Amino acid sequence: MTSLLEIEDLRAYYGQVQALHGLSFSLEDGSVTTLLGANGAGKTTTLRSVCNMIRSTGGIRFDGKSLAGRSTEDIVKLGIAHVPQGRGTFTRMTVEENLQLGAMTRRDARAINDDIGRMYHHFPKLEERASQQAGTLSGGEQQMLAVARALMLRPRLMLLDEPSFGLAPLVVRDLFGILQRINRDEKVTILVVEQNAQLALAIAKQAYVIETGRIVMSGEAGAVANNEDIRKSYLGY
Amino acid sequence: MELFVNQVLAGIATGAIYACMALAVVMIYQAIDHLNFAQGEMAMFSTFIAWQLIQWGVPYWIAFVLTLAISFVGGVLIERLLFKPLASAPILTHVAGFIALFAIINSVAGLTWDFTIKQFPSPFGSRPFLGSQLISTHQAGMIGVTLVLLLMLYGFFRFTRIGLAMRAAASLPDSARLVGINVGWMIALGWGMASAIGAIAGMLIAPVVFLEPNMMGGVLLYGFASAVLGGLTSPFGAVIGGFLVGIFENLVGTYIPGVGNELKLPIALALIVTVLVVKPNGLFGRTVVQRV
Amino acid sequence: MSTIQETVAPAAAAAAPTRRSAGTIAQLVVLALLLVTPLFVKNFVIFQMTMWLVYAIAIAALNLLTGGSGQFSLGQSAFFALGAYASAILMETYNVNYALTLPVSGLICFAAGFLFGLPALRLSGVYLALATFALATAMPQLLKLGVLEPWTGGVQGLVVTKPDAPFHLPISQDKWLYYFTLLVALLIYIASVNLLKSRTGRAMMAIRDNQIAASALGVNLALYKTLAFGISAAFTGIAGALGAIVVQFVAPDSYTIQLAIAIFLGMVVGGVGWLPGSLAGSAFIVFVPNIAEGISKGLSGAVFGALLILVIFVIPHGARQVAFSAEALAKKLFKN
Numbered sequence: 001m002t003s004l005l006e007i008e009d010l011r012a013y014y015g016q017v018q019a020l021h022g023l024s025f026s027l028e029d030g031s032v033t034t035l036l037g038a039n040g041a042g043k044t045t046t047l048r049s050v051c052n053m054i055r056s057t058g059g060i061r062f063d064g065k066s067l068a069g070r071s072t073e074d075i076v077k078l079g080i081a082h083v084p085q086g087r088g089t090f091t092r093m094t095v096e097e098n099l100q101l102g103a104m105t106r107r108d109a110r111a112i113n114d115d116i117g118r119m120y121h122h123f124p125k126l127e128e129r130a131s132q133q134a135g136t137l138s139g140g141e142q143q144m145l146a147v148a149r150a151l152m153l154r155p156r157l158m159l160l161d162e163p164s165f166g167l168a169p170l171v172v173r174d175l176f177g178i179l180q181r182i183n184r185d186e187k188v189t190i191l192v193v194e195q196n197a198q199l200a201l202a203i204a205k206q207a208y209v210i211e212t213g214r215i216v217m218s219g220e221a222g223a224v225a226n227n228e229d230i231r232k233s234y235l236g237y
Numbered sequence: 238m239e240l241f242v243n244q245v246l247a248g249i250a251t252g253a254i255y256a257c258m259a260l261a262v263v264m265i266y267q268a269i270d271h272l273n274f275a276q277g278e279m280a281m282f283s284t285f286i287a288w289q290l291i292q293w294g295v296p297y298w299i300a301f302v303l304t305l306a307i308s309f310v311g312g313v314l315i316e317r318l319l320f321k322p323l324a325s326a327p328i329l330t331h332v333a334g335f336i337a338l339f340a341i342i343n344s345v346a347g348l349t350w351d352f353t354i355k356q357f358p359s360p361f362g363s364r365p366f367l368g369s370q371l372i373s374t375h376q377a378g379m380i381g382v383t384l385v386l387l388l389m390l391y392g393f394f395r396f397t398r399i400g401l402a403m404r405a406a407a408s409l410p411d412s413a414r415l416v417g418i419n420v421g422w423m424i425a426l427g428w429g430m431a432s433a434i435g436a437i438a439g440m441l442i443a444p445v446v447f448l449e450p451n452m453m454g455g456v457l458l459y460g461f462a463s464a465v466l467g468g469l470t471s472p473f474g475a476v477i478g479g480f481l482v483g484i485f486e487n488l489v490g491t492y493i494p495g496v497g498n499e500l501k502l503p504i505a506l507a508l509i510v511t512v513l514v515v516k517p518n519g520l521f522g523r524t525v526v527q528r529v
Numbered sequence: 530m531s532t533i534q535e536t537v538a539p540a541a542a543a544a545a546p547t548r549r550s551a552g553t554i555a556q557l558v559v560l561a562l563l564l565v566t567p568l569f570v571k572n573f574v575i576f577q578m579t580m581w582l583v584y585a586i587a588i589a590a591l592n593l594l595t596g597g598s599g600q601f602s603l604g605q606s607a608f609f610a611l612g613a614y615a616s617a618i619l620m621e622t623y624n625v626n627y628a629l630t631l632p633v634s635g636l637i638c639f640a641a642g643f644l645f646g647l648p649a650l651r652l653s654g655v656y657l658a659l660a661t662f663a664l665a666t667a668m669p670q671l672l673k674l675g676v677l678e679p680w681t682g683g684v685q686g687l688v689v690t691k692p693d694a695p696f697h698l699p700i701s702q703d704k705w706l707y708y709f710t711l712l713v714a715l716l717i718y719i720a721s722v723n724l725l726k727s728r729t730g731r732a733m734m735a736i737r738d739n740q741i742a743a744s745a746l747g748v749n750l751a752l753y754k755t756l757a758f759g760i761s762a763a764f765t766g767i768a769g770a771l772g773a774i775v776v777q778f779v780a781p782d783s784y785t786i787q788l789a790i791a792i793f794l795g796m797v798v799g800g801v802g803w804l805p806g807s808l809a810g811s812a813f814i815v816f817v818p819n820i821a822e823g824i825s826k827g828l829s830g831a832v833f834g835a836l837l838i839l840v841i842f843v844i845p846h847g848a849r850q851v852a853f854s855a856e857a858l859a860k861k862l863f864k865n
Contacts, residue, residue: 051415076417088412090405092470101405104398105417149416272655319838326845329595333797333841336790337834344830458666465659500674503667510660514648517656 004029004157004189005050008059012042012049012213019045020056021213027157027206032183032190034204034221036197036234042213043193044085047159051075051082063156077105081150085161089142089149091135095126098134098145102152112152119148122178140171147175151182158182160192164199172196176203197234201225209234244487250376252483254445257383257438258453258460259467259475260390261431266469267394268427269320270407271328275338276435277457279315281450282342283308283436284443285350288357297360301440305433312432313425320428321421346450357443379441383476386434390472403427455502459486462509468522477520482509555852556805563711572703576775577815579707582714583772585811588795589804590764593721596802597730598757599737601654604645604661605765605792607668608638610784612766613773614672617687618680620774627692627774631713634770635763642762646755665789672781686780689773710771717764721804724760733757765792798840800849809848813840 005027012020020042027033037043049056051072060067067075076082081102090098099119103112120127123144129137134145143163150158160179164172176199183190183203194200201207207224209217217224224230261280265273273279283304290300315338323334361378394400406413406423413420438460439453446452463482467474486505493504513519563582567575587609594600615637616630625633645664652660671677673684681687694705724730732753735743744750773779791814798813799806821832844850 053411053414071419072414073417073419076415082415084412084415088409088415090408090412092408093401093404097401100398100401101413101416101418104402104405153416272658322842323845326841327801329793329797329801330841330845330847333794333837336794337837337841340830340834340837344828344832344834347830348827458662461659462663465656469655500670503663503670506659506663506666510648510652510663513656513660514651517651517653519656 002029003027004063005191006059006061007046007050008061010046010049010056010058010060012045012054012056014045014054019213020049022058023210023213023215025208025215025218027189027191030183030187030189031205032179032192032203033206033208034197034200035191035193035208035210036195036200036224036230037193037210038195038233040212041210043195043210044161045213046210047082047084047161047191047193050159051080073105076153079153079156080159081153081155081157082159083146083150083161083163085165087142087146089134089137089145091133093134094131095134095137095145096130098149099126099152102149105153115152115154119151123148139166140168140175143167143171143175144178147178147182151186151188155188157189157191160190162194162196163192164194164196172199176200179203195234197225197230240491241488244491245484246372248484248487249380249480250372250483251486252463252480253376253379253383254438254442254456254479255459255463255482256476256479257379257386257441258435258456259463259479260383260386260472261435261438262460262464263467263469263472263475264390264434265427265431266464268403268407268424268431271331272335272461272464273431274332274335274457275342276431277453277460278339278342278346279308279312279432280435280439280442281448281453282346283311283432284357284439284448285346287436287440288355288443288448289350291358297358301360304436304440308432308436309429312428312430315432316425316428321424343450350450352449352451355448357440357448359441359444363444375444382437382441383479386437387472387476390434394472399426458502459505462506466509466512466519468519471519471521474519474521485509559805559808560715567704567707572701575701575703575707579703579710579775580772581808581811581815582707582710583768583775584792584795584815585807586714586717586768586771587765587792588799588810589718589721589807590761590768591792591796592799592802592804592807593724593764594757594761595796597725597737598733598754599740600649600754600757601658602661602758602761603658603786603789603793604664605761606784606786606789607664608642608762608765609769609772609788609792610668610672610779610781611641611762612638612769613779613784614681614687614769615766616770617689617773617779620689621687622680628709630774631767631770634766638766638769639759639763641766643755643759645762646758647751649758650751650754662786662789665786669781669785672784681781682779684781686778686783689777689779691777692774706775710775713767713771717767718804721764725804729753729756794837798837798847800847800852803847803849803852805852806848809851 003026007026008024010020010023011018023046035043035046045054048054050060050067052067052070052075053072062078062080065078090101096116099116103115106112125141126145126148129141134142137145163175167175179190179192180203182188192200192204201221201224204221207219207221208215209224209230217227217230258277258280261276262272265276286307287300287304290303291297295303319334319338320331323331359375359378361375363373363375366372366374366377394404402418403423403426405416406418406420410420442456443452446456459482463478464475466481467476467478482505485508486501489504490501567578587605591602591605594602612634615634619625619630619633620627649657649660672681675683691702693702694700698705732748735746735748736750736753740750795807795810795814799810817836818829818833821836822829824832
């Protein structure tokens with residue numbers, strides 16, 4: 001039960017405004033964890049802090065190493081893949097180029113090609129559209145592409161920011177099924193940040209709830225899902 | 238008919254100049270997503286450096302290579318010292334930066350080498366090309382070099398990892414960082430490459446227009462026009478655009494009455510703008526799909 | 530980010546009343562200085578101050594276009610020239626009173642700007658920049674065209690008669706022109722501020738911020754974008770007309786792309802989209818070249834460039850940044 005990612009007293013700032021007020025949590029190696037919260041609660045801010053994309057203080061340790069002072073690119077090289085809000089797809093480039101970009105930090109050309117093949121196997125739609133401009137893909141397809149691109153890194157940790165955003169329910173279900181499989185088969189630790197709590201809680205082992213920059217609840221996903229307040233606020237019943 | 242063909246050929250010859258300049262423009266556009274208005278001045282300065290080396294007795298091709306290296310480093314330095322600190326400033330402030338750079342380079346060149354015209358040698362000589370009266374060996378050489386450069390750039394962007402990384406960094410810097418690309422180096426690299434290409438353009442153009450600090454003004458404008466006409470995302474388009482602009486310019490001068498030298502520029506520009514109104518992304522530019 | 534916005538919004542709302550009064554005080558002080566200074570300086574300085582105001586109007590007009598509707602223009606010199614020549618021709622060939630030439634120049638330039646805005650609708654960003662650049666480079670050549678020489682005076686240009694103060698007021702021509710220009714500048718400034726606050730202004734700013742969204746909300750893109758071009762051209766034309774009257778001379782080579790670039794630089798130094806900055810920007814383009822030449826004749830271009838770089842390094846958002854920082858500082862001082 002080792003922790004792959006440990007966050008301690010994380011405070012993050014957008015200019016003068018403080019968005020996170022001392023967050024502390026950890027991710028178990030090999031597990032799926034979900035961070036739930038409403039709009040503006042600080043979910044995206046948390047992920048951005050891990051990748052050092054915004055100013056923050058506090059301890060962030062990945063695989064025992066401190067991430068303080070490292071540039072985003074270096075953090076990525078340590079094995080953290082971040083699928084940002086809005087997917088961050090390179091819309092002007094083809095699907096295949098997007099996948100190649102995912103492997104930009106790797107040197108093993110043969111294995112990279114094999115991995116692209118594997119992605120096409122997992123996501124046949126992407127193979128169909130391999131030489132199409134990524135911007136022409138539908139929302140669901142772009143999300144799949146974003147996940148595939150992240151996987152090309154062969155990450156140890158995958159961070160996903162609201163992957164269900166703007167997607168139809170069936171597509172979201174497929175997506176979360178894929179995430180579950182990735183976690184199980186490729187042994188990738190996953191932190192998925194969501195407003196849409198139901199599916200996230202279904203695939204996660206551990207859950208945290210964040211409100212206005214503070215963690216207000218934590219526990220096993222099942223227990224959190226059954227909590228009455230959570231049900232009312234995030235699950236709608 | 239023969240006049241027409243001749244003018245077209247002559248247009249292609251002069252168009253090679255614009256095509257070469259346009260390549261440098263596109264190169265930097267690929268790196269930083271906007272136009273470097275000081276590109277022409279940087280090319281002019283590089284050409285002066287080459288001239289100075291040759292004056293000091295350095296053989297042409299060695300001076301050529303040295304100039305490329307110096308220009309590359311110069312481009313990187315300008316980016317690191319001037320534009321990197323401005324990275325978070327609004328775009329229009331960047332444009333002001335380019336204008337300032339233009340003024341400085343032009344002024345320093347004028348002071349160092351004064352404004353008298355100088356001869357710059359051509360490695361291709363200036364004999365008639367294959368006996369033709371219209372294209373000299375130098376012009377043929379220009380066209381050849383431009384095409385070779387184009388092929389190299391095309392290959393670079395399309396088939397190399399670093400070319401892909403540069404495109405990604407220019408397109409979406411945040412996403413590029415998230416795949417491990419050091420965006421800062423990519424931008425610096427783009428500047429260095431553009432500077433080197435500009436140097437090549439300058440050294441090819443100087444034998445034709447003669448070397449002096451203001452030699453690049455009109456050329457740069459035509460270079461921009463060519464790049465824009467071709468579609469800023471396409472080196473191939475830039476070259477075609479260059480040739481087309483050269484041809485336009487010549488045909489306009491030949492066939493439209495009352496058009497002296499002064500009106501050639503505005504008319505060529507007007508034509509280009511007309512084309513753009515019809516095809517806003519240029520002839521070969523990739524239309525970027527904009528989802529709200 | 531609504532929660533974060535909640536924290537920020539009330540503070541901003543509370544700050545608003547103070548901001549308005551601090552800003553207004555500053556503006557009144559500037560106005561007072563503008564009214565009083567000419568009484569104490571030589572005619573030549575008054576002339577420079579008048580040109581300073583003239584360019585400030587042109588810069589404000591560009592601000593309306595770029596800061597207001599998000600359209601980029603490197604072609605303002607063309608409208609400036611058009612207004613200048615219109616005024617000169619009306620005065621010299623048709624003996625129209627100088628003051629009346631202003632609205633006429635304005636209307637002509639409005640039409641020109643509006644018409645230019647139509648094809649420009651399909652262009653944006655760097656493509657629009659090129660189109661406006663083309664317009665600016667074409668203008669001097671068009672003005673030199675032989676066909677138009679009977680009116681424009683060709684390469685030589687036209688001399689414009691300097692008007693006297695009306696009603697035989699006992700002040701010099703220079704002083705009168707200065708106050709006249711100041712009056713026009715004030716009127717245009719007030720009109721611009723009101724435009725931006727109006728429904729039209731908000732439509733333009735919606736277009737500036739997100740064209741697609743604005744269109745989806747029913748904003749008529751074509752109408753407002755061309756309107757913005759038209760209004761901006763009109764004000765620039767009036768500035769040009771004033772310039773012609775003050776300088777007493779119009780010639781094609783006074784209105785080259787260098788002028789368009791200068792106006793653009795003035796907007797950047799003043800702070801894009803901040804009308805009061807137009808004065809600061811104009812001061813930069815009118816006075817700094819002289820300073821540069823004073824520092825080094827041979828390297829005046831380099832010195833100008835260096836000074837420009839200094840300015841954009843220290844205040845990348847222009848004079849607006851200085852103003853707001855000064856205000857914040859003042860508020861801190863007054864709290865203690």
